[in-house]
Amino acid sequence: MKKLEARDLKEMNLLKHYRIIRKWASKTNGLTDAELELIIYLDCISLFTLKDFKLGTYSYSWNNRRWNKLIQNDWIQVWRHRNRTTQKYNIYKISFKGKQLISRIYRVILGEEDIPTSERRNPIMKGKSYMDKVLQVSINHINKDKKRYYG
Numbered sequence: 001m002k003k004l005e006a007r008d009l010k011e012m013n014l015l016k017h018y019r020i021i022r023k024w025a026s027k028t029n030g031l032t033d034a035e036l037e038l039i040i041y042l043d044c045i046s047l048f049t050l051k052d053f054k055l056g057t058y059s060y061s062w063n064n065r066r067w068n069k070l071i072q073n074d075w076i077q078v079w080r081h082r083n084r085t086t087q088k089y090n091i092y093k094i095s096f097k098g099k100q101l102i103s104r105i106y107r108v109i110l111g112e113e114d115i116p117t118s119e120r121r122n123p124i125m126k127g128k129s130y131m132d133k134v135l136q137v138s139i140n141h142i143n144k145d146k147k148r149y150y151g
Contacts, residue, residue, distance in 0.1 A: 013148055014109055020138045021108050024115050027124055027135075029101060030073070034060040036101075039075055043094040043102050047079055050089065111148035115139045 009015075026036045034057075041056045042048050053067060070076045079093040094102070107113040116122040117139065127133045142148070 017142045020142055021105060023135055025105050028122055035066060039094060039098050040102055047091050047093055049091060114143040
């Protein structure tokens with residue numbers, strides 16, 4: 001297998017539309033950009049502790065409610081509960097809901113799937129704010145760009 005190099009990633013155009021795809025995923029799922037990127041980071045770790053979560057949040061703006069929000073909205077779930085004798089802390093994982101979102105983001109980045117343009121499946125398409133209207137134009141541009149990735 002060939003070693004992946006920076007030049008290969010550039011030729012694949014993987015990050016070409018990342019910002020708009022991230023905005024779409026955040027807005028349609030009620031997440032902030034930082035929460036979405038944190039979910040992606042934690043998914044790469046697979047199983048993690050609260051300490052791992054705190055290490056991952058250092059590069060984002062401080063929000064002491066972020067952990068509770070991600071737990072309550074079922075983005076993070078307990079994989080193993082602590083029992084106060086042998087397991088001193090809970091171990092967590094990204095939920096099925098979170099893994100599905102991450103997989104969908106990857107499919108959109110790779111050009112395997114388009115961003116939905118119906119108002120029912122994508123609240124951005126309702127155009128309630130100026131930012132939504134700007135994102136609509138960008139989403140349509142991304143969906144027309146069939147050179148996102150050559151697999």
